[in-house]
Structures are given as C-alpha cells and as structure tokens.
Amino acid sequence: MFRTVSIACFITAFVGIVIHWIIFRPKADELFGADRRLHILDPLRVLFFFLTLLLIPQKLSLVGVLRKLVYLLAMLCFVVLFVTGFFSKLIFGETISGYWLMLHATFAPVFAICVAILAVMWAHNCRLNKKYWPWLQKIIQREVTNMAVPEKHELAQKLSFWLIVVLSVPLILSIMLSMFLLFGTYWQQLLADTHRYIAIVFALAVVIHTYLMVLIQAKR
Amino acid sequence: MKQGLIVALALLLMSPSLTAAEESAETLLGDESDGSRAQPNHLIELFPEDVDPDSFEFIKGDKIDPDIDESSKVLLPFSTKWTCGECHNYNIISKGWHFNAADPNVLPGRPGQPWIYFDARLATQIPLSHRPWRGTYRPSQVGLTDREFVKIFGRHMPGGGVGEHEADNTEQKMRQYISGKLEANCLACHNADPGQDQGSSYGYAIQVARGNCRWAAAASSGFVSVTGSAEDMPDTYDPFDPFEVESAKKGQKSPPAITYHKAAFDNENRVLFNIVGEIPAKRCYYCHSNLYLNDAEKTEKWSSDEDVHLKAGLTCVDCHRNGLEHDIIRGYEEESTVSQNPLAAAISCESCHQAGRLGAPIPEHPGIPPIHFEKLTCTVCHSGPWPDKKTILAKTSRAHRLGTPNVNKSDEALPHIIAPVFAAQQSGWQPQACPERSRRAELGDGGKIAPHKLIWPSFWAELVDKQIKPIDLDVVKQTVGEVFANLELPQSGDWPALSKEHIAEALASLQRAVEGKAVYLAGGNLYSLDDKGKLQKRLDHPAAQPYLWPIAHDVRPAAQSLGVRRCEDCHATDSPFFFGTVTVDSPVVEDRMSVRKMVEFEDLNPLYMWLFSFSFVFRPWLKVVTIGACVILAGILLLYALKALACVTKIFAGEEDKPT
Numbered sequence: 001m002f003r004t005v006s007i008a009c010f011i012t013a014f015v016g017i018v019i020h021w022i023i024f025r026p027k028a029d030e031l032f033g034a035d036r037r038l039h040i041l042d043p044l045r046v047l048f049f050f051l052t053l054l055l056i057p058q059k060l061s062l063v064g065v066l067r068k069l070v071y072l073l074a075m076l077c078f079v080v081l082f083v084t085g086f087f088s089k090l091i092f093g094e095t096i097s098g099y100w101l102m103l104h105a106t107f108a109p110v111f112a113i114c115v116a117i118l119a120v121m122w123a124h125n126c127r128l129n130k131k132y133w134p135w136l137q138k139i140i141q142r143e144v145t146n147m148a149v150p151e152k153h154e155l156a157q158k159l160s161f162w163l164i165v166v167l168s169v170p171l172i173l174s175i176m177l178s179m180f181l182l183f184g185t186y187w188q189q190l191l192a193d194t195h196r197y198i199a200i201v202f203a204l205a206v207v208i209h210t211y212l213m214v215l216i217q218a219k220r
Numbered sequence: 221m222k223q224g225l226i227v228a229l230a231l232l233l234m235s236p237s238l239t240a241a242e243e244s245a246e247t248l249l250g251d252e253s254d255g256s257r258a259q260p261n262h263l264i265e266l267f268p269e270d271v272d273p274d275s276f277e278f279i280k281g282d283k284i285d286p287d288i289d290e291s292s293k294v295l296l297p298f299s300t301k302w303t304c305g306e307c308h309n310y311n312i313i314s315k316g317w318h319f320n321a322a323d324p325n326v327l328p329g330r331p332g333q334p335w336i337y338f339d340a341r342l343a344t345q346i347p348l349s350h351r352p353w354r355g356t357y358r359p360s361q362v363g364l365t366d367r368e369f370v371k372i373f374g375r376h377m378p379g380g381g382v383g384e385h386e387a388d389n390t391e392q393k394m395r396q397y398i399s400g401k402l403e404a405n406c407l408a409c410h411n412a413d414p415g416q417d418q419g420s421s422y423g424y425a426i427q428v429a430r431g432n433c434r435w436a437a438a439a440s441s442g443f444v445s446v447t448g449s450a451e452d453m454p455d456t457y458d459p460f461d462p463f464e465v466e467s468a469k470k471g472q473k474s475p476p477a478i479t480y481h482k483a484a485f486d487n488e489n490r491v492l493f494n495i496v497g498e499i500p501a502k503r504c505y506y507c508h509s510n511l512y513l514n515d516a517e518k519t520e521k522w523s524s525d526e527d528v529h530l531k532a533g534l535t536c537v538d539c540h541r542n543g544l545e546h547d548i549i550r551g552y553e554e555e556s557t558v559s560q561n562p563l564a565a566a567i568s569c570e571s572c573h574q575a576g577r578l579g580a581p582i583p584e585h586p587g588i589p590p591i592h593f594e595k596l597t598c599t600v601c602h603s604g605p606w607p608d609k610k611t612i613l614a615k616t617s618r619a620h621r622l623g624t625p626n627v628n629k630s631d632e633a634l635p636h637i638i639a640p641v642f643a644a645q646q647s648g649w650q651p652q653a654c655p656e657r658s659r660r661a662e663l664g665d666g667g668k669i670a671p672h673k674l675i676w677p678s679f680w681a682e683l684v685d686k687q688i689k690p691i692d693l694d695v696v697k698q699t700v701g702e703v704f705a706n707l708e709l710p711q712s713g714d715w716p717a718l719s720k721e722h723i724a725e726a727l728a729s730l731q732r733a734v735e736g737k738a739v740y741l742a743g744g745n746l747y748s749l750d751d752k753g754k755l756q757k758r759l760d761h762p763a764a765q766p767y768l769w770p771i772a773h774d775v776r777p778a779a780q781s782l783g784v785r786r787c788e789d790c791h792a793t794d795s796p797f798f799f800g801t802v803t804v805d806s807p808v809v810e811d812r813m814s815v816r817k818m819v820e821f822e823d824l825n826p827l828y829m830w831l832f833s834f835s836f837v838f839r840p841w842l843k844v845v846t847i848g849a850c851v852i853l854a855g856i857l858l859l860y861a862l863k864a865l866a867c868v869t870k871i872f873a874g875e876e877d878k879p880t
Contacts, residue, residue, distance in 0.1 A: 097591070109842050109849075112849035116853050119852065119853055123860060130867075168849075169850055169854055172849060176843060176846050181587035183587070188589060
C-alpha cells in the first residue's frame with residue numbers, strides 16, 4: 001500500500017513539475033543572452049545554472065553565512081533521508097533496516113535541527129501578507145490599497161515552506177514518541193505508518209519548494 | 221526338541237503378526253466423548269499379552285487373576301495394548317506424536333530435542349533421532365538396533381514406536397520374544413495415582429534397562445512388583461512356559477516375574493485406576509524437566525520459579541492438546557503446515573494473548589518497535605534462563621536421565637547441553653530425507669530468532685565421497701576404546717582431556733577398521749590424518765557444527781522478560797543477546813579455548829549489530845535534540861499563527877494593516 005502510494009505520488013509530482021516547467025520555464029535567451037555560441041551546450045548550462053541557484057544567495061553577515069550553511073546541510077540531509085527512507089521500500093518492498101536505517105537515524109536529528117534553524121531564519125520572509133489575497137481583501141474591506149503585486153509562484157513557494165514547517169512537527173514526533181515507553185504495538189504501528197505517509201507529503205513539499213525557489217531565482 | 225521348538229517359533233515370528241486389535245479400526249467405547257466433562261471411572265479388568273500355542277502369534281490373554289496357580293499358567297503382566305485397548309483404539313493412539321518418531325510418513329516439523337548418545341571413554345557425544353532433523357543421525361547410522369536403542373533410551377520413552385518394531389533377524393526376534401515389545405505406556409502420562417512409578421529402583425526405567433519391556437508398563441503402575449531380568453535369560457527361554465519359568469527361578473539369575481498387590485483387586489479381579497485426560501504436569505516433568513546450571517542453588521526446586529502458566533493454574537496439556545490421535549500440539553508458529561491436529565493453528569502464544577483468552581494478559585509492548593515481532597519469537601524475551609555474558613550448561617531429563625536411579629548430579633556430567641543460545645531458526649529437516657517435502661520444510665523455517673539449546677557433536681566418522689558417515693559404535697569401542705583404555709576419566713563425568721596425540725593415535729587405530737578415511741569431529745572442527753600420518757585440523761567443518769533446538773519453557777512473565785528494563789538489555793555492545801559468548805564444548809583441550817559469539821548464530825552481521833548497539837549510546841541525545849527541534853518548530857508555528865490571528869482581528873476591527 002505504502003509502496004504504491006509513494007510511487008504514485010512521486011510520479012505525479014515529477015510529471016507535474018515537468019509540465020509546469022515546460023509551461024513556465026525561463027527562455028534560454030533570457031538566462032544566457034541571445035549572443036552566446038554553441039547552443040548545443042544549453043542543457044549543460046541550464047543544469048549548472050540551476051545548481052548554482054540551489055546555492056542560495058549568500059550575504060556577508062554571520063547570519064547570512066549560517067543560513068546558507070544550514071540550508072546546504074539541510075539539503076544534503078534531505079537527500080540522504082529521502083534515499084535511505086524510500087529506497088528499500090520502493091525498490092525491494094522491504095521496511096527500512098540495516099545500514100539504511102542507521103544512516104537514516106544518524107542524519108534525521110541533524111535534519112531536524114536544520115529545519116528548525118531554517119524555520120527561524122525564513123519564517124519572517126515567508127509571511128503571507130495580504131498582498132497574496134487581494135480577493136479576500138476585496139470581500140472584507142471592499143477596497144484595496146498599497147497592493148504590491150507578488151512575484152509569480154511566490155505564494156506557492158511560501159505555502160510550501162509553511163507546509164514543510166507544519167509537517168515537520170508530526171514527522172519528527174511520530175518517530176520520536178515511538179522511542180519512549182508510552183505506546184503499545186498498535187500505536188507503534190500507527191506511529192510508524194504516520195511517519196511514512198507524512199514523509200511522502202513532506203518530501204513532495206520539499207521538492208516543490210526547492211523547484212519553485214529555483215524557478216523564481218531563475219526568473220529574477 | 222525344545223531348541224527346535226524355539227527355532228520354529230522364531231521362524232513363525234519372522235512374519236509380522238497381525239492381531240485382531242491391530243486390524244480393528246472401529247470406534248471403541250472411550251474413543252468418542254459423550255459430552256460429559258466428568259472423569260470416567262476406570263475400574264477395569266486387566267488383560268495380558270499371551271502367545272497362541274499353535275500359531276505362536278501374540279494374542280490377548282485371559283483376564284488376569286492374581287491368585288492364579290502359577291504351576292499351570294504363568295502370571296503375566298497386564299498389557300496396555302490389550303487392557304486399555306478394550307475401550308480405546310490402541311492402533312490410532314500409537315500413531316501419535318510421542319510414538320511415531322520412526323514413521324517415515326510423519327513430518328518431523330521444527331527441530332526438537334534429540335536423544336544424545338554419549339560415552340566419555342570414546343570421547344563421543346552424538347545427537348540421534350529417528351526424525352530426520354538436520355544435524356541429527358539415525359540410531360542405525362551408529363549401529364544401534366531398535367532393541368539397543370530402547371534399552372539405552374527407553375527409560376524416558378513412553379513406549380510404542382521403535383519399542384514395538386518387529387525385530388529384523390532371528391536372534392533379535394528371539395530376544396524380543398523373551399523381553400516382549402515396549403508397548404505404549406498409557407499410564408506414564410494418564411495415571412494420576414501418586415504410586416505411578418517411572419523412575420524408582422523398581423519402576424519403568426529400570427525394567428526397560430533390564431530388558432523387561434513386557435513388564436515395564438505394569439511395573440510402573442504402582443500395584444505390582446517386578447523382579448528378575450529378561451536380559452539375563454538365555455535365548456531359548458520361554459516366558460510363557462510355566463515349567464520353564466519355575467525352573468529359571470531356581471537358577472542363579474532370576475527371570476522376569478510379576479507379583480500383583482492383591483489389595484488393588486476387587487472381588488471380580490478388577491482394578492481401579494486413577495486415569496485422567498488432563499495429564500498432571502508432574503507426569504510430563506518426568507521426561508521434560510530442565511535444569512539450568514547457572515547457579516548451584518537453582519538445582520533445588522524450592523529456590524527457582526516454575527513456568528508462569530503453571531503457576532497461573534494451567535497445565536501442560538492446556539496448550540499441548542491432542543485428541544484420540546495423540547497428535548499433540550508442540551506449540552510453535554507454522555506448526556499447522558505440518559501438523560494434522562486441527563487446533564495447531566489456533567493454539568499458540570498469540571492465540572491466547574492477543575485475544576485475552578481466559579483472562580490471558582494482552583501484552584501492550586510499549587516502546588517496542590513492531591519489527592521485533594517480525595524478527596523474534598515470543599520466547600526470545602519470555603522463555604528460558606535469563607542470558608548472561610556466557611552460556612551455561614543445562615541438563616534435561618532425557619539427556620541426563622533425570623529422575624532415574626544413580627544419576628550423576630555433577631554439573632559437568634555428560635552430555636554437555638549449552639543454553640541459552642539465541643539463534644535463527646533453521647529449516648525443519650534434512651531435505652534429502654524428505655525430498656518431496658523440501659518446500660514445506662522451508663515453510664516450517666520461520667527464520668525468526670529463538671532461544672535454543674545446543675550440543676556440539678563429538679564423534680568418530682569416516683569420510684566417504686566427501687560425506688561424513690558416523691562409524692558403528694561397536695567398531696569405535698573396539699578400536700578407539702582400546703586406545704583410550706587407560707585414559708583418565710574425571711569423576712564428575714566430564715570429558716577426558718584429549719590431546720592431539722590421543723586423536724592421532726585413535727584415528728590411526730580406527731583407520732585400520734574402516735574403508736573410508738577415518739575422521740574425528742569435535743568442537744566444530746574435523747580432525748584427520750594426512751598421508752604422512754600427521755594430524756590435520758579443519759576448522760568449522762559443516763558436519764561438526766552444533767545441533768540446536770528451540771526451547772519454549774519456562775515462560776517468564778512480562779515483568780521478568782528480556783528488555784523490560786530498557787532497550788539496552790539487548791542493544792548494548794556487551795549485551796548477552798548479541799555478544800554473549802557461546803561455549804565451544806569438546807573433549808579436545810585445545811578446542812575448549814575457542815568461543816563463538818551469539819550474533820554468529822543469529823544470521824546477523826556482527827559489525828552492523830555492534831554499530832547499531834553502539835548507536836544506543838546516543839539515543840538520549842537524539843531524543844533531546846529532536847524534541848528541541850520540535851519545540852522550536854511548534855513555537856514558530858504558534859507565533860505566526862498568533863500573528864495571523866492578530867492580523868485578522870485588525871482587519872475585522874477596520875484598522876489598516878501596516879506592513880512590518
């Protein structure tokens with residue numbers, strides 16, 4: 001069941017992102033200029049370009065350096081957790097165990113700390129101001145003033161950020177609580193299932209957030 | 221003339237004698253319950269096994285009269301086959317689990333306790349079983365005939381099975397005519413009378429050892445006295461001939477003879493038996509007692525606990541159930557794939573404890589990840605002795621003849637059974653023994669880790685076509701026995717101290733008596749002589765690997781289960797469960813230095829298990845860190861949720877929201 005659900009979710013997300021990319025992708029000329037030579041190298045250029053976009057803009061302040069380091073560490077942890085968490089189940093249909101489990105459990109607390117730090121650092125910038133809800137503004141106040149137009153996909157990116165923060169709590173708690181002598185076998189199973197299914201949504205949120213972040217950066 | 225009569229008798233007995241009872245498959249009075257749960261009264265007449273003077277077939281004798289004139293008719297022991305068989309179908313019952321080990325059509329199921337032949341003088345300790353369990357050898361493979369096997373191990377056999385096999389040559393048939401067959405001893409289990417005597421100086425075990433198989437069940441009943449020994453009688457002795465019996469009584473050696481306690485008989489020569497269907501645990505204990513030598517005080521019954529189920533008021537047969545077929549439930553997972561007992565799938569730890577049957581506590585197992593229940597049997601945490609850093613020696617009734625006269629009470633007495641060993645359960649039996657059932661054998665595997673008892677085989681064998689074949693014990697006695705004749709044997713019954721020189725000398729002697737290459741297996745290793753006569757040692761030879769069988773008792777309650785204190789009961793770098801030391805037992809002094817780690821028997825990667833156990837050192841930190849992260853995340857969510865709420869209240873208050 002979990003295997004089927006997760007495969008379906010990941011395929012759907014992948015297809016969705018590809019379609020979205022085809023529709024909203026920035027033109028190569030916009031990114032690299034029209035006068036470049038060897039257009040055949042464009043896919044490679046795009047790849048490197050987006051990789052550099054993943055390295056979020058760094059500011060010289062201590063907080064800026066910290067933010068970037070934590071973000072990179074979080075991305076590394078996410079990749080490891082994603083692979084170790086889903087590989088055994090998706091490929092072999094087996095529950096995570098052995099060295100996979102050990103790696104997973106080693107990177108998980110690091111990731112939890114990173115997510116917490118990033119939440120502290122990004123939450124303010126990811127507030128959902130009223131500029132994202134002009135329609136609501138119109139209904140409630142019947143007038144719209146000082147409405148700066150948000151960037152395209154900005155709302156989706158911020159929503160995915162808050163989704164990540166919201167899901168982090170049950171994702172962590174579901175596995176953490178099972179380590180205490182509190183819950184019996186039935187609840188242990190339920191907690192494990194909760195962890196698994198939330199992990200799917202969480203992973204999708206992270207992927208979408210990262211994709212949108214890259215897309216917005218590219219557009220800029 | 222008499223000699224000729226005996227030979228004629230023996231020849232007649234060459235063909236299997238079919239009796240009326242054996243052919244009968246009808247439902248008898250006691251075969252089917254009428255629904256009453258009351259205990260049936262067993263005031264019954266006794267019948268012996270007699271011999272037809274014309275056909276020499278064994279038949280049902282006349283009702284026993286203890287006042288019979290013994291000059292005209294021999295006073296015979298009552299036969300369970302003919303006495304109990306009056307109302308219960310003996311034929312069906314004698315195919316039950318306790319009697320059918322030698323039946324090739326019976327699926328052997330999960331490996332069980334073998335019979336262990338041991339001889340310190342021969343440096344031999346070998347697991348034997350008629351069931352084709354992997355790692356055991358059939359008695360015939362070491363040259364033991366059924367009669368010899370019964371004589372050695374019949375003390376703890378319930379009779380039937382090999383005890384009733386027809387002898388396969390004239391000499392054996394003549395001896396069997398004298399001693400009788402070892403019938404299924406119904407009383408061994410079903411007689412609740414305190415006089416039931418399995419192991420005293422005149423009881424069942426002694427009678428079997430004396431070759432008095434025909435008299436053994438009666439001797440155990442508590443209202444007869446049996447004297448003499450069939451073993452002492454010449455091949456020409458006729459136990460049914462009153463004249464011969466009287467003559468033998470005047471000789472130096474007493475023939476087997478029975479005296480009934482007349483007070484046990486009523487005026488119609490009937491005897492009241494206290495026969496019960498619900499077997500008392502004490503009866504089971506005669507053959508199924510365990511003694512773990514972890515503490516000298518624990519040998520005393522008063523200083524140790526019994527199985528929690530017994531203390532809760534259950535008896536053995538509440539779980540180990542059977543019907544008329546006596547296909548008793550052994551009580552392991554997947555038993556229903558091999559058992560004919562319809563309740564095999566319904567009687568298990570889970571069946572009672574998951575449903576709270578009859579008030580059985582339903583375990584919550586708080587904090588234990590469900591993966592444990594996929595990898596471990598219930599017995600890992602709840603049964604057997606609590607594991608220590610090193611395994612201990614154990615004694616069992618069947619291996620150490622507990623409960624019989626003159627038992628060696630030394631801790632080191634052979635055979636050496638080691639426990640508890642946590643090991644992955646292996647396939648049920650040797651595929652070559654039941655090729656058509658190899659798939660079912662795998663079904664019976666399970667592969668879960670369970671607590672086991674273990675024995676390191678030590679025996680002399682020959683290597684033929686790369687196959688290990690144990691050498692007949694008689695040959696070993698004649699060769700190795702002579703070489704070791706002056707070897708000092710410890711009084712404790714422990715192994716003698718064998719050196720490499722001893723083995724080389726014994727192998728050289730043995731080589732002259734066998735066609736294949738003589739080898740010695742002990743402590744997991746194989747010893748042989750090279751072309752120059754120099755001793756070679758091959759480490760970890762497959763045929764020398766230990767034989768293990770799962771244990772299930774005594775069951776400990778939840779409060780005494782493994783892991784009740786914390787995860788580190790098992791998940792620690794020095795936990796007995798993974799990293800306990802399994803003793804390597806061997807007569808060879810050099811081998812005794814080697815040890816095995818428990819994890820090697822669990823089919824697990826030792827490095828991984830060590831790393832995993834080591835990670836538990838950091839488990840508290842992991843909890844603190846992740847919970848701290850959770851608190852921060854929850855705090856942020858709360859903070860911005862409140863901010864959002866503030867924003868909403870401002871909007872509803874008509875105040876302009878000022879960007880911050």
